[in-house]
Amino acid sequence: MPEVLERFLRYVRVDTRSDESSPGSPSSPGQLVLLEMLASELRAMGAADVSRDQYGYVMATVPATSGCENVPAIGFVAHVDTSPEMSGTDVKPIVHHAWAGGDIVLPDHPDAVLRPSEDRDLAAQAGHDIITASGLTLLGADDKAGVAAIMGAVEHLLRHPDVPHGAVRVGFTPDEEIGRGAVHFDVERFGAVCAYTVDGGACGELEIESFSADLATITFQGVNTHPGYAKGTMVNAIRVAAAFIDLLPRDQSPEATDGRDGFLHPYVVDASVDRTSVRVLLRDFDTAALRVKAALLEDLARQAVSRHPGARMTLHVQEQYRNMREVLERTPHVVERAAEAIRCAGFTVTITPIRGGTDGSRLSFMGLPTPNLFSGVHNIHSRLEWTSRQDLEAASRVVVELARIWAESPHRGARRPARTALL
Numbered sequence: 001m002p003e004v005l006e007r008f009l010r011y012v013r014v015d016t017r018s019d020e021s022s023p024g025s026p027s028s029p030g031q032l033v034l035l036e037m038l039a040s041e042l043r044a045m046g047a048a049d050v051s052r053d054q055y056g057y058v059m060a061t062v063p064a065t066s067g068c069e070n071v072p073a074i075g076f077v078a079h080v081d082t083s084p085e086m087s088g089t090d091v092k093p094i095v096h097h098a099w100a101g102g103d104i105v106l107p108d109h110p111d112a113v114l115r116p117s118e119d120r121d122l123a124a125q126a127g128h129d130i131i132t133a134s135g136l137t138l139l140g141a142d143d144k145a146g147v148a149a150i151m152g153a154v155e156h157l158l159r160h161p162d163v164p165h166g167a168v169r170v171g172f173t174p175d176e177e178i179g180r181g182a183v184h185f186d187v188e189r190f191g192a193v194c195a196y197t198v199d200g201g202a203c204g205e206l207e208i209e210s211f212s213a214d215l216a217t218i219t220f221q222g223v224n225t226h227p228g229y230a231k232g233t234m235v236n237a238i239r240v241a242a243a244f245i246d247l248l249p250r251d252q253s254p255e256a257t258d259g260r261d262g263f264l265h266p267y268v269v270d271a272s273v274d275r276t277s278v279r280v281l282l283r284d285f286d287t288a289a290l291r292v293k294a295a296l297l298e299d300l301a302r303q304a305v306s307r308h309p310g311a312r313m314t315l316h317v318q319e320q321y322r323n324m325r326e327v328l329e330r331t332p333h334v335v336e337r338a339a340e341a342i343r344c345a346g347f348t349v350t351i352t353p354i355r356g357g358t359d360g361s362r363l364s365f366m367g368l369p370t371p372n373l374f375s376g377v378h379n380i381h382s383r384l385e386w387t388s389r390q391d392l393e394a395a396s397r398v399v400v401e402l403a404r405i406w407a408e409s410p411h412r413g414a415r416r417p418a419r420t421a422l423l
């Protein structure tokens with residue numbers, strides 16, 4: 001995969017930071033620049049059906065090799081935007097060739113130092129070509145590493161018709177970082193039986209499980225009057241909301257949970273004496289447990305109201321996304337083949353639950369089972385973000401291996417009843 005690094009260095013120079021305040025798709029013009037660049041590179045390589053729709057989504061096909069026309073089409077998906085949390089303007093990627101293993105000081109921000117003594121993943125890559133930004137921006141490997149890995153694999157497959165594979169669809173999406181990556185994804189037009197996002201972390205990681213997520217809005221209605229003449233009549237909704245927040249269990253907060261524990265997270269308060277609303281994120285790997293959490297919120301809100309006669313409350317719960325495991329359990333071969341491809345590329349498979357959601361969480365419930373493959377990125381969303389040429393090439397190899405494995409055993413496992421546990 002000689003050109004994956006060159007591709008990556010080209011893509012990270014385009015500023016594709018997404019913008020939550022913009023209603024458009026893509027939410028920022030730079031994303032369209034990169035999406036157009038990808039579409040024209042795909043055409044130049046000889047990919048089929050290259051298209052960019054009105055929302056910016058780029059799709060293309062690597063046609064099946066001769067004799068594999070009946071192999072089900074599979075897809076690979078990566079997002080072009082970078083996190084709004086950190087500047088992505090003027091990214092200056094630096095390749096630390098054959099890194100000797102010492103501290104890496106980022107030249108434009110001398111306080112930004114990558115220390116192998118504090119980063120086991122980095123320490124393990126002595127001798128590799130480490131890639132960082134210069135210290136003023138993120139690198140953008142999340143998810144341009146995935147984009148470059150998929151593009152490199154497409155080129156490899158087109159140049160090597162001796163590697164048998166069915167139709168391979170690729171999709172490049174905008175605005176994943178602001179939660180809109182799947183919103184306009186046309187699953188039917190994509191036309192694959194499953195997809196793999198290439199948007200994970202270190203080599204070997206395979207993600208098949210995300211949180212299930214709801215958003216609760218609790219609104220407290222008070223009674224406002226002139227504060228100078230309020231005795232016996234004012235009911236201050238801010239005080240009711242404060243009592244409610246104080247009742248929330250501390251041991252179910254994000255700052256007190258990890259691993260497989262869910263949480264309740266008040267994160268926005270919109271306050272006035274007359275009316276105060278509190279928005280609370282509900283997260284759990286077990287979807288049924290979200291109802292328990294919502295019931296607890298309602299109970300605590302009623303307790304707060306009962307301490308403030310005259311106050312009232314309403315609770316509104318909105319679904320955000322669901323644990324993709326619920327879908328992937330019905331298609332275990334989709335996951336098993338990903339694990340096999342990772343092993344073929346020379347890595348031990350590590351499966352960790354995502355304490356968040358991915359585009360795959362939504363796509364899985366839109367009818368496209370979509371686990372997440374590693375892309376080889378580290379320290380995402382920060383100026384200390386890094387990857388390596390070896391990581392990028394490994395991610396690209398997994399894509400090629402997966403296409404091959406699906407052609408080897410197109411129907412194996414496809415109609416088997418779901419197993420109770422994945423892997």
Ligand SMILES: [Zn+2]
Nearest residue numbers: 142143176199
């Ligand atoms: Zn990402």
